[in-house]
Amino acid sequence: MDLFAHRGVSAHYPENTIAAFYAASKLPIAGIELDVHVTADGELVVIHDETIDRTSNGTGYVKDLTLQQLRSYDYGSWCAAHFTGERIPTLGDVLELFVATQHRINIELKTDIFPYEGIEALVIKEVAKHQMTERVIISSFNHESLQTVVQMAPYIETAALFAEVLVDFTTYTATIPANAIHVSLPTAFKKSIAFALEKNTPIRVYTVNDVEHAKQLQQLGIHAVFTDDPQALLDGLTEE
Numbered sequence: 317m318d319l320f321a322h323r324g325v326s327a328h329y330p331e332n333t334i335a336a337f338y339a340a341s342k343l344p345i346a347g348i349e350l351d352v353h354v355t356a357d358g359e360l361v362v363i364h365d366e367t368i369d370r371t372s373n374g375t376g377y378v379k380d381l382t383l384q385q386l387r388s389y390d391y392g393s394w395c396a397a398h399f400t401g402e403r404i405p406t407l408g409d410v411l412e413l414f415v416a417t418q419h420r421i422n423i424e425l426k427t428d429i430f431p432y433e434g435i436e437a438l439v440i441k442e443v444a445k446h447q448m449t450e451r452v453i454i455s456s457f458n459h460e461s462l463q464t465v466v467q468m469a470p471y472i473e474t475a476a477l478f479a480e481v482l483v484d485f486t487t488y489t490a491t492i493p494a495n496a497i498h499v500s501l502p503t504a505f506k507k508s509i510a511f512a513l514e515k516n517t518p519i520r521v522y523t524v525n526d527v528e529h530a531k532q533l534q535q536l537g538i539h540a541v542f543t544d545d546p547q548a549l550l551d552g553l554t555e556e
């Protein structure tokens with residue numbers, strides 16, 4: 317079962333920062349997951365929330381601030397004093413870090429609240445610029461956004477994110493059409509996911525930080541999990 321560092325190694329570093337992704341880049345794991353939004357001046361930035369309030373010393377919506385304004389804030393000190401100085405990364409900054417590794421990059425388009433018109437084209441362009449098209453998985457809870465990606469770049473792997481249980485994930489996902497299914501931990505244990513696994517649809521599960529849960533998911537045949545602490549799962553899954 318593959319492991320993806322969720323927002324980087326977010327258990328030990330400030331989430332979605334270069335520090336968290338650099339730590340992940342040194343681990344023997346399948347890949348990383350990150351979240352993207354668009355700034356007021358049309359730049360792609362990596363951050364989870366629509367606002368910078370929770371993970372920086374500033375306030376405001378990403379969509380209302382320019383990249384220069386966003387970079388004036390600190391994205392590390394909220395986590396621990398010794399991370400002071402972390403800046404908000406652009407998508408390009410993170411991709412650059414992984415150009416020389418083998419890791420897969422799961423880019424989540426955070427278009428579920430604000431549509432960020434044109435974000436799909438911007439992401440596809442940035443990925444192509446770094447020649448990482450074959451290593452990227454683009455996911456979103458906004459399946460219309462995913463559909464746009466499929467129409468613009470059908471050669472990029474896409475994954476539909478689900479917060480809820482569907483009775484038939486596979487048939488629904490084929491209507492987008494997306495290549496893979498990303499579900500929450502409780503949903504992973506539902507009958508409908510066992511059914512989707514029988515159809516050989518790639519299934520990845522968020523967010524798995526407990527080794528016992530990871531072992532159960534591995535037994536089920538789940539293809540990958542997103543974890544905040546990849547080293548803990550690496551250790552737990554390989555111990556006798």
Ligand code: G3P
Pocket residue numbers: 322349351364424455477498522523542
């Ligand atoms: O992509 C999996 C997971 O990250 C989705 O939920 O809220 O952590 O972005 P969230």
Ligand code: CA
Pocket residue numbers: 349350351424
């Ligand atoms: Ca995410």
